[in-house]
Amino acid sequence: IIHFIRHHLHACGNHNLRKKQNSFDRLLLAPISLHTLMLAKTLGAIVFGVINALVPLLLAAILADLSGTNWLLLFVSIILVAVTSTFLGLLIAVAAKEVFEAQTFSNFFRFPMIILCGLFIPVQELPLLLRPISYVLPLTHGVDMMKNATLTGGLLPVGLSLFILAGFAIALFYVSIHRIQTSWIE
Numbered sequence: 533i534i535h536f537i538r539h540h541l542h543a544c545g546n547h548n549l550r551k552k553q554n555s556f557d558r559l560l561l562a563p564i565s566l567h568t569l570m571l572a573k574t575l576g577a578i579v580f581g582v583i584n585a586l587v588p589l590l591l592a593a594i595l596a597d598l599s600g601t602n603w604l605l606l607f608v609s610i611i612l613v614a615v616t617s618t619f620l621g622l623l624i625a626v627a628a629k630e631v632f633e634a635q636t637f638s639n640f641f642r643f644p645m646i647i648l649c650g651l652f653i654p655v656q657e658l659p660l661l662l663r664p665i666s667y668v669l670p671l672t673h674g675v676d677m678m679k680n681a682t683l684t685g686g687l688l689p690v691g692l693s694l695f696i697l698a699g700f701a702i703a704l705f706y707v708s709i710h711r712i713q714t715s716w717i718e
Contacts, residue, residue: 566709574618581614602681605690609677612697616670619704626711645671650679655687670700 564572589606592598621638628634647653648662649671658666666672673693680686686693 566712570622570705570709570712574622577618577621578611578614581618582610585610585614598682600683602683606678606681608694609674609681609697612677612694612701613671613674616674616697616701616704619701619708620670622708623704623711626708626715645669648672649675650687651675670697673697673700 589610620641624637624641625634628637644665648655648658648666649669650666651671655663655666655672655676673688673696676686676688677690677693677697678686680690680693
């Protein structure tokens with residue numbers, strides 16, 4: 533899961549390099565909308581992230597008893613985490629001026645999310661001051677959905693986590709589009 537998250541937060545860092553090489557300007561000349569262009573550019577990172585998440589899942593299916601798993605919920609949560617993480621990476625990439633800045637900014641988000649999402653330390657065991665921060669992070673809701681899917685006991689209702697993750701994905705995408713329109717397209 534860590535590799536999966538790290539890849540998505542880093543995957544969109546190449547946008548700034550393409551911006552410098554003017555390849556992004558050439559893409560903007562295509563007869564498609566900016567929304568379609570950005571969805572197409574990020575779709576590869578989303579698919580790659582989903583495939584990366586399926587590898588340990590297949591190993592777990594071979595080595596452990598996953599008979600009580602809600603597979604639909606698990607796949608939906610994997611896809612939503614991939615989408616949200618990719619769009620967070622996109623936002624970080626379009627906010628940075630250089631590739632190294634995007635990598636530094638992604639670490640600022642990546643490490644706290646991994647620590648506070650409930651993956652290693654359950655959210656209910658975090659210090660009281662950190663719990664609200666944990667619930668603001670999109671990854672917390674993805675991990676909670678995965679815990680519900682594997683019957684290990686998520687804290688939040690699945691519908692709430694689903695709504696929050698979808699909201700994060702939509703908001704991150706549109707903020708990124710707005711940033712591109714105001715900073716890159718003039």
